Amino acid sequence: ETGTIMGVVDNASGFGLLDVRPEVKLKAIIEISRALAGTTEIDKLLPKILDTLFSIFPHADRGCILIKNQETGKMVPRAIKHRHSSNDDSVKLSKTILNSVLEERKGILSADAATDARFEASESISSLTIRSMMCVPLLGLSGEPLGVINIDTQNPISQFRQEDLDLLLAVAGQAALSYESAKLMVSYAEKQKQDSEMQIARNVQHALLPEDFPIIPEYEIYASYESAQEVGGDYYDIIKLDEDHLCLAFGDVAGKGVPAALVMSRLSSVVRSTMTFVKDACEAVCEINNHMCAKAVEGRFVTFVLIILNLKDNTMTCVNAGHMSPMVLQADKNVIEFSEDSVGIPIGVLEDYPYEVVSYDIKPGDIITIYTDGVSEAMNYENELYGMEHLRNFVKQATPNATDLGKEVLADVKRHAAGRPQNDDITLMSFGRKL
Template identity: 40%
Template sequence: MSVSVLDTVLETRRAILSNDLQSDSRFDASQSIMSGWLRSVMCVPICRADGSVLGVVQLDAKARGRGEFRERDLEVLAGIAGAAAQAVEQALAHDERLLQAKLNRDLELAGDVQKALLPAKPPEIPGYEVFDFYEPARHVGGDYFNYVPLTDGRIAVVMADVSGKGVPAAMVMAVLSGDVKYCLAAEPDLVRAVTRINDSVCRSGWDERFATFVAAVLDPRTHRATLVNAGHLPAYVRDSAGGVTAIGPEQGGLPLGLAAEWEYRASEISIEPGMTLVFFTDGISEAMDVEDRLYGLERIEAQVGKPGGSPEEVGRRILADVERHTAGQIRSDDMCLVCVGRVSGTDDSGGSSLSLRPAGKTPRRSSRKPSGPGRR
């Protein structure tokens, strides 16, 4: 075996024939194993279609004269090397197809598991209508939303966006969903519940990942809601006349996982008939058109305030406008949208208002259920 010949073939990716290796000036005979008896050598690279080298085939002999290799021998060896390269490539491609098929099955399973963590349909709330939409950019994603039933007929509408994409973000989302349900059920005060969720995230060691989060606890009996925004995009509150108010993170606090023992603040909302609350993730606000221009918060707010203020009307209007903006572009981020509104014509318990209070230390669907006598 000649190391020098092998190195030359690997470097040049060209076949070599030499009938006097000892005196051939192209090679260093001192780098040949058992070079004393090597005389005739031919070496051919085994190359893939893209030119990369898979290996080499080398034949050598010590005989002179009739035992020497000829050009036709080199051509035969090159043909054998070509057939070997084709067979190896086919075997590698087959292995890659099997691996990709297994990966796709695993991702589909992960997607099914993640869907099981999300609500199968919007909840039925007396006197309220709910519309939601969720679409991951990949098989799985880091967006999360849910409706968590609480004591005394209250219900929490929650939404989160975990930093990153794909399987790692989805795994964090799965852990977060459990923390959210437990803390909301264990702590009746929303500010304290969000504080406990944040402390749990900070202790979890998510490899510097964090999550924006927004939660609104709705009491359909009093038509009041308490909202905490932890670094999430603004929640829009649309009144019956089309006026829009934004409740952003500056009125709530930092994203989950950035600072332990952070003191959050809550916004108190009195919900009048015809009022709609809109929650969304950045897959909507940062959807890009063909020129990489963002859809933007201003455009969302404009769609929220247009005539037709029911949750389904608002939700479908936003989604249709995002679709027009992207014009068929491949989505790079998960999209999540939830609209919750009080049905017009229900009994009013007072005007609408927003206020702040300090924290304590410690696929497109809709549901509509009118309120009426005897419904609880």
């Protein structure tokens, strides 16, 4: 038998062996290293490998590189080269040889494929009149096969030999390294592009939030939004309806990231358009809910609070759609919350839902705080929640003005988390009537 697995060839010094001088091989290794080092595009890298192999092995007639598809696990042809013109771009390899190379992770050499027992049932060998072939694995840094390189010749008096296989294995090692480097570069470029796009999305989302608040002599307003990811689903807005009325809207879209951000942007648009012609809190929330229900995304409901502040008589009307109750710090340090009976379902769930209104007279020194569950459910490394009771107690002790209170609550939440990354968007709005 003239050909054996692992390149041990009995007649390695016989007539017709491919003659590749050592200095040519060394030069080829240096050239392929240089060529591949400067190539970061995979679709250009793989053909370059075959071009270099054809210069190393002048009697090679065909070459191909198969790469494993990460999803299916199948080997897929990614580069094919014929020394002579051919209309056949298909790849025909012996499954036995291919599986052996992948499973044993070693190169296979057949000095004479026509008489090699391993190819007796191979249609690809007989139909292509392959005389001698080499197949080697492309092994990643982890040792797992990324693919294979196969070259063959139809010349009946030419045979590949052990040193040819050794050279091909060396080239395959360099090729695998270059391939993984190229993949990393592609991943890095995609990540850079994604980061850039996410930064644009973040900027767009922040542009939907009010940059400046209306100046109301008798009131102070503070708001803060910090998403857990580049973009998020928390929302607030402050809209001056007329000289005597101010609208404060606050919401939390179910979920995080881009899907929640898209719903948030739609909510922002719906609220703004609705408040241009509706001044009643209950009517406004019903309209907003119906708009969000009309093109609702499954599972993307919104807990929502809308407050209409009457600046003339210092009263507010509040509609709560599935959110935590606003927390009112009174001048005497008492903290009150509105009844749960007045809380309706989140918006975007049921069309024409009858929401209820709660009214409250805002006295001098009162500060109203609205927050998302990113505040109350902030967690430290001991898996301890910040908690509603902790929030109530802290609000009682905080500086009695809206801006300082809001900032102090957020700082206390961070102290509680003690460096643990937030797992939800953290948004807070506080407004109060000055003493």
